Amino acid sequence: MSIFDILLRIVLAFTAVITFVTLNALFLVWLERKVSAVIQNRMGPTEVGPFGLLQTFADALKLLGKEMITPKSVDQYVFLLAPIIAFLPAPLLIAAIPIAEGVGVSDLNVGALYLLAISNIALLGILMAGWSSNNKYSLLGALRAVAQNISYEIPMLLAVLAVVLMAGSLKLSEIVKAQETIPYILLQPVAFLIYFICSIAESNRTPFDLPEAESELVAGYHTEFTGMRFALFFLAEYTQVFVLAAIVTLFFLGGWNGPLLHPIVWFMLKTYLVVFVVMWLRWTYPRLRSDQLMNFNWRVLLPLAIVNLLVSTVLFRGTVG
């Protein structure tokens, strides 16, 4: 394979991933508005395009044509870089997710670890955003985000390990293959719950949306960001929601396994179902307070995750060996 070939493949893969990231985020924002509208007895966007489908395109285009304001007292370079860093993991994550047997940009042999590691880059972007803004709301939002994300990281990792233990591999396609007969949500229900809760917290969604808690911190860490910079945070957030749903699908819901329908359809169906549940939660629950959030993690989730891993190790050895 020549260098040119590789380059072409990379460019193609990159284009495909970026297009997917953008379209998916726009679709998810539209979906979110429609879901919220249905939950709230409203119509949601209807005027722009059929069913308001083009509403989010209008929003995106508008944000592109919006003035960029860099406030006087910010840390200029960090401020400029923050949204880009926050957006960085989105395509990297999408690229590593197989959507069916052999379909996907790449299927890394350390896929599970890769996903968890890369998704934390966004946190760096958030911290940079909060700190560089020189705005107290942003600072508080960023501090909350960091504390919350690193805390929930640990039980999340332990929950994933329980799954890895069953599958015996970190490769995502292997994990899906191991669930051909029975999805892990049935074998590892506790791990599923822990992972689901943690990943909602990691993607800063209600009831864990403290970093951008609107009623307290106005807009949280992205308070000072205008136009496209703000849009990049949004893109990153919605991609993260998609990725979290995809991981739940891969690890616990049996991935693309399913009767009758095409594997890709199964995968997408399951993923968007999880996305819907996440949205449903958002439009139903109030928000926790920061200390309650932390206590919940350190006192409930983490011990539970440790016990879960311990018990599954013993049980697994007992049944297999």
Next chain:
Amino acid sequence: MEQLYNILPFSMGIGTLAFGAFLVLLPYLISPRSKGRFRGDTYESGEPIIGEAWVQVRAHYYIYALVFMAFDVETAFIVPCVVILRSWDSWLPVIEVGAFLIILSLSLVYALKKKVLEWE
């Protein structure tokens, strides 16, 4: 193909940075600008700000980060052990993982007792 996998995250990252930079810089060309007097002021509910946001952060946060580091690194150590658990026909790794996790939980109990994990 292996080659492709190896350079993929890297090249993807470069591409994303370029794309992000493009998106962030394009509006400078196509958007109008305003020139209000308070345009560059830090926003704080419409009032002028008192003092900067760049204050000292309490050492407490630092300890918090340390605790996280400890837990995260320990967890990362379990990963290989867990992966090969399937192919080893022995209780040894189970005991090892078990001992490791128990030590981990002891440190959690200690941290909770010392009230290191109280968030303010």
Next chain:
Amino acid sequence: MPLEPEAVEPVAEQKAVYPELIERLRKAGATEVSSLDYSKSGMDVDAQVTPQSLCAVASILKHGHFSLETLVGVDRQPEFEVLYLFKADNEGPRVKLRAKTDRETATLPTLTNVYGGADWYEREVFDMFGVNFIDHPHLRPLLLPHFTKFHPLRKDFHGAPIVIPEDTVEIPELDVQAATKLGQSTGLRSDFFLNMGPQHPSTHGVLRILLHVEGETILGGRCHLGYSHRGTEKLAEKKQYVQFLPYTDRMDYLSPLNYNWGFARLLETATGIESTPRAEVLRVIMCELSRIASHLVWLGTYLLDLGAITPFLYCFEDRERILTIFERATGQRMTTSYIVAGGVRNDVYSTFSLEISELMRDMRKRLVEYDKLVIGNEIFLMRTDKVGIISPELAIEYGVSGPCLRGSGVDYDARRDEPYCELYKELEWKVPFETGGDCLSRSRVRMAELEQSVNLVEQALLKLEDGPVRSKVPKIFKVPAGEYYSVTEGPRGIIGWYLIADGSQIPYRLKVRVPSFANLQTVEQLMPGTRVADVVSILGSLDVIIPEIDR
């Protein structure tokens, strides 16, 4: 035209109503103590105090568990007079203290050492009349911007051009110090000042709180008011009584009808006009509907503050149905101007009862839902339980009223304890109260009140009989010279109107005692030690309306 302060005929020679109290007030240094006729003036005891004896007399009242209801500044020309209105819990008397100061010195001792709640009231008088209160801890303009140099409620003030100087971009150092003073500095450099408001999603309007924060913990904070000050009380001195009615709508726009009623009742006590039976029933129905609508907005916005968005839309939908009825009956959705002296402005439409009883039926179902899904929600309980506790003592000292008072375990409701409408005595209902004093208790009280209001409306509908809706009112509306006070219970608490009339068509001085003012004042005491998120929770549970506070 100078006005005689003793315009109301004292009834002391007939029968002293509270002889023991009067005796003790006299001993403490009050001069000219007399008792008044409650039904005519809305006050029971009237006492003149000297600046020296003011604190001693007030201490007597404080030991008797009187709460400070409001301060009324009056420009008697030439001297200034400040009236201190006190109220004992439940069926006790209302007491009025009068302290005079001449125009040149314009100083009085502060009452903040006795009643903490006097703080803002004195600042307001300082703003409006330029009366200095010696030893007041923070005598800064409250409602007016710090750059204004005039005192608008003085009679010799006739407007000023509206000029906004450029130096308003500077925050006065004094404000910073004041915010610091409330919290104890930790000596570290990790503390900072955070402005919450005036443009902030959870300050419910244009309230500004300057917080002194370390991390997320609040060391102290000061409220800054006046971002919605419109000079209503000054306007009242230029408007005829009838013309002033629309301004009452715009003070508390969530329950304008309750304000209309308060004002109408003031005029009725002052002139002796009586309203008709049908009008009384209509008033109860409309005001209780208004209370429901107001509490619904509270529920929605409170949940919005706590991060749940959906309940807000459901509450607003229910409120829309009530507003539709208002619109058909009064012609306006919000600014109704419906209840006037002598009755209501016009009769209601034919399907009025039918629509309301249908609405109330649906309302009952919705209330069960709200109770289960919203107030019973685990996260809601975590965010409100034991947060922002107002003790009964603090509540009385600060003159807290309404659901906030009842949430603190003080069982007082003007509808029952000072019945301004016969109907409230006849109907079957109860005053809900809780003893926790925290945000959860206040929320529960409001939820129970919603249910009681539905009860009241349903019963009142049955009493609606044909008849005139307005009694005969003279074309040229004049109020006989004198001083009158009237109290009604709004959704947020006691709405008091203090009127000094000089016999003409225009009030000499009209002071509104608004419930949110006193309720909000407690927030400065509740904040230290809590977190940023708790401030939002506390503020929401107090249910304040800023234009009502600022007037």
Next chain:
Amino acid sequence: MSESLQSTSHEEAGADTDHIPPIVQFLPLQKALDLARANSLWPLTFGIACCAIEMMAASASRYDADRFGAGVFRNSPRQADLMIVAGTVNLKMAPIIKRLYDQMPSPKWVIALGSCAICGGPFDQDDNYAVLQGVEKIVPVDIFVPGCPPRPEALLHAILELQERIKSGSTNATRA
């Protein structure tokens, strides 16, 4: 204190110079952007008095401003396109409104909702010491919505009217 806040901005408000036109001016792109802007007016969460409640009602279920893409209320002016001045502006509030308006990124629009924001409304006495007689004195207004308070439908109508004007390029912000 030689010149006051309100007089300088009044001059600015009247002129087109409040907005500096974009560097790249390309008509089809401009048209497309205007179309997008018209259909995505994010208002600033900002209520002062009575009218704010009607503004909230306009975004609630029955009127649902989100249908027209105008239901995304942003709390930070940095992310808002539309300032709805809903209520009485007094002299303590005026500098804040000016500041918030300045902090919003261009292009931006203002709707004066209700009589108070238009001209002082019922508080328009000659010798009123507190109320600014119309918000136009400090920020340029595109649409005036009369009423005390205006009904939610009136606000929706104003938003639709503003959309038309943005599309035809005849507002304060897009004229340049």
